[in-house]
Amino acid sequence: MAMIRVVLVDDQLLFVESLKTVLDFRADDIEVVGTAHNGEEGLQVVRDTHPDIVLMDVRMPGMDGVEAARRLSAEFSDIKVVMLTTFDDDTYVREAMKYNAVGYLLKNIPPEDLIGSIRAVGSGNILLSPDVVGKILGREEHAPEPSPDAGDFTVGDFSRREREVLYFISRGMDNTAIADRLFIAEQTVKNHISKIYAKLETRDRFRVAEIGRGLHLEHYCSYLD
Structure with missing residues (x-):
């Protein structure tokens, strides 16, 4: 053990x-x-x-x-x-x-x-x-800079690998676990996450996970389950 x-x-x-x-x-x-x-x-x-x-x-x-x-x-x-x-x-x-x-x-x-x-x-x-x-x-209504909404993006905004990484982020997995599941280096995962952050214009990982769930990536990444 x-x-x-x-x-x-x-x-x-x-x-x-x-x-x-x-x-x-x-x-x-x-x-x-x-x-x-x-x-x-x-x-x-x-x-x-x-x-x-x-x-x-x-x-x-x-x-x-x-x-x-x-x-x-x-x-x-x-x-x-x-x-x-x-x-x-x-x-x-x-x-x-x-x-x-x-x-x-x-x-x-x-x-x-x-x-x-x-x-x-x-x-x-x-x-x-x-x-x-x-x-x-239940974020406050008067937040000065609201985060992007999932409706502002489509699955087509991301490459296949970015979709896979975003899917695992939306399921609450960390970088090491994502690397293991995709059989790639952890640094490669970080590189894809940087691209995802840039596209979503946020580095808030929890918010990124929310957006990923809103895109219903399970329909596009079912082969990973």
Whole structure:
């Protein structure tokens, strides 16, 4: 059984220790290899341990979780970051997703659901708490720059490979999982995603996934299932 190596980053010491205890005693396939209590400390622990997944509090004194996620994305493209918060704040969600955070969960998630979420992320899925999804889908009416709507695009706007990549993004898969499914290099996936972002005029991965679902790509990519 392959172990999923995890680092916990949260400024609340008691929460970190409680989370570590839950994972240590309830999940035989998850190993907590390090803990930290702010973004800067978290970056150093990640450098020292190189985990598979980082569970990161979004709001911390000093360097917050979003900035730490940005730096992790630049330095360790293979490490998955899951943001933890008590606030279903869509601004933080969108900002973190720009930096390749692959999950965003509320801290009140039941322990077994959290363990299942970690396993899902380890398998290449992207996770958003239902409360967070509801917040995003109910965006404020006065957003200064609305994102493009799926109706503004057609399947013909994308090459076959771009459609395939967009299809997997719409299903919540990360770059590594997409590369595995398409039997191509992860850098090639990133290149296609850059082209998709340019066409959609947004780097908001969650919004890109929404647009992909709106195009009903399952009808064009059924051979991938």
